[in-house]
Amino acid sequence: MTDSSLTPDIRARLTQIEDVTLEEGGTFAELTTLHLGGRPRLTVRCGSTTAVAGVVTLLDAAAIPLLIVGGGSNLVVAEGDLDVVAVVLENDGLEIDAGSGLVRAGAGAGWDDVVTAAVDAGLGGIECLSGIPGSAGATPVQNVGAYGAEISDVLTRVLLLERATGEVSWVPATDLELAYRYSNLKFTGRGVVLEIEMQLNPDGLSSPLRFGELARRLGATESGERRPVAEVRDTVLDLRRGKGMVLIDGDHDTWSAGSFFTNPVVEVAVADAVQASVRADRGDEDADRMPRFPAGEGTVKLSAAWLIDRAGFAKGHPGEDAPARLSTKHTLALTNRGSASTSDLVALAREVRDGVRSRFGVTLVPEPVWVGVSID
Ligand SMILES: Cc1cc2nc3c(=O)[nH]c(=O)nc-3n(C[C@H](O)[C@H](O)[C@H](O)COP(=O)(O)OP(=O)(O)OC[C@H]3O[C@@H](n4cnc5c(N)ncnc54)[C@H](O)[C@@H]3O)c2cc1C
Structure with missing residues (x-):
């Protein structure tokens, strides 16, 4: 029979793994950008790739539930005592070959540190992803994207621990089914990304600008223009700051999980009906x-932020005294004003989802990963 208890023996074996630190009594509120969530059974910090692999393999073999945590910027976690070990990734190695444009990062490296270093080395391809919080290893999990770019544009392969077999190998990006805010790692527990590898462009220029707002801000006149990477990064960061989408200590508009709902992809007839009703x-x-935006045969991608606003939820909804509110800078971010509980946040998420559904017949789907709690 499998023993799923966190016995003294398991704890002792965890401490014997090099670059591992155990912490008792921590909370997910300390590990997440929403600053919400209760106590894991234990927090295990892993300072090297071998440590991550060793810890996950050991816990899996003992059937002890675990949650991989990078920057905690895409997590909605329940309050109270949670039957889960938080495995925090801190393997932050970074190798950049400025000549070839090949970049490798440990999963625990801060994503924006990777972008900064790449831009400083004159490498193009991830400048539009500047300012996205969290870790390098989480970027493939939901195929992070912003301002017309996605990690799938440049990701070549990941060093993956397959949890079903314990095998560690380099897996090509094409094996991850990367799509809009999706991969086969998200919600599946398939594996742990230990390191990522990207092929960037060494010519000092950005990827072709594809996003109207960014292109306009840069004064680009032709579609697909390329600009110096540092200029594009600075502009993206400016745009993101204006929307509360860069983490800033003490700014409660950034105590969020970023965009809370994905942009819905609907049939053309549904989009037409929404538009007619707004008309x-x-x-x-x-x-x-x-x-x-066209999203493949017979389908259209709508803007979740726009639908939320037109359904009657303004920035800052429901108002000053509420502990959980829409960001005052962006209707798509649900935020903790400092004293919210997970239940407050979930209640707000339900109110917004239900309001949009009853106004437009479109059901918004949350983007973050939920732990011990659900919107349904
Ligand atoms: C202010 C703000 C702005 C944001 N803007 C954007 C944006 O523009 N575009 C965008 O796409 N996202 C955005 N996000 C969401 C979030 O930053 C990204 O999804 C990010 O990649 C999450 O990284 P993380 O390390 O914080 O993941 P976590 O929140 O720690 O984890 C998220 C999920 O991934 C799993 N996971 C984490 N690391 C690994 C790994 N190495 N291997 C396997 N599974 C793993 C976790 O178990 C969990 O299920 C934003 C969030 C915030 C707070």
Whole structure:
């Protein structure tokens, strides 16, 4: 029979693994950017790739539930005592070959540190992903994306620990089914990314600008223009700061999990009905500006932020005294104003999802990973 208890023997074996530190009594509130969540059974910090692999293999063999934590910026965690060991990734090695553009980072490296170093080395390809919080190893998990770029554009392979077999090998990015805010690592527990490898462009220029707002801010006139990487990074960071999408200590608009809902992909007929309903209520000018992007045969991607706003949820909803509110800078971020509980946040998430559904018939799907709690 499998023993899933965290016995003194298991603890002793964990401490024997090099570069591992055990912490008792920590909370997920200390590990997440929402600053929410109760106590794991134990927090295990792993300072090297071998330590991560050793810890996960040991806990899996003992059938002890674990949660991999990078920067905690895409997690909604329940309050109370949680039957899970938090395995915190701190293997932050970084190798950059400025000549070839090949970059390798440990999963626990801060993602924006990787972007900074790449941009400083004159490498293009990830500048549009500047300022995304969290770790390098989590970027493939939901195929992070921003301002017209996704990690899938440059990711070549990941060093993956397959949890079913305990095998560690370099797996090509094509094996991860990377898609809009999705990979086969998200919600599946398939494996742990130990390191990532990216092929960047060594010519000092950004990827072709694909995102209207960014291109306009840079004064780009032709579609697909390329600009010096540092200029694009600075502009992206500026745009993100204006939306509360860069972590800033003490700014509660950034106590969030970023965009809380994914942009819904719906059938053309549904998008047409949403637009017609906005036209009837708010007039042609607003309806004609509705963001809608082709998303494959017969489907359209809508903007979750726009739908939330047009369903009647303004920035800062429901108002000053509420412990959990929409960001005052962006309707798509649900934020903790300092005293919220996970239940407050989940109640707000339900209110927004249900409000958009009853107004437009579109069900928004949350983007973060939920632990011990659910929106349903
Ligand atoms: C202010 C703000 C802005 C944001 N902006 C963006 C944005 O522009 N674009 C975007 O895509 N996202 C954005 N996000 C969401 C988030 O930053 C990303 O999803 C990020 O990649 C999460 O990294 P993390 O290390 O914090 O992951 P965590 O929150 O620690 O973990 C998230 C999930 O990934 C798993 N996981 C983490 N590391 C690994 C690993 N090495 N191997 C396997 N599984 C792992 C965890 O178990 C968990 O299930 C934003 C978040 C915030 C707070």
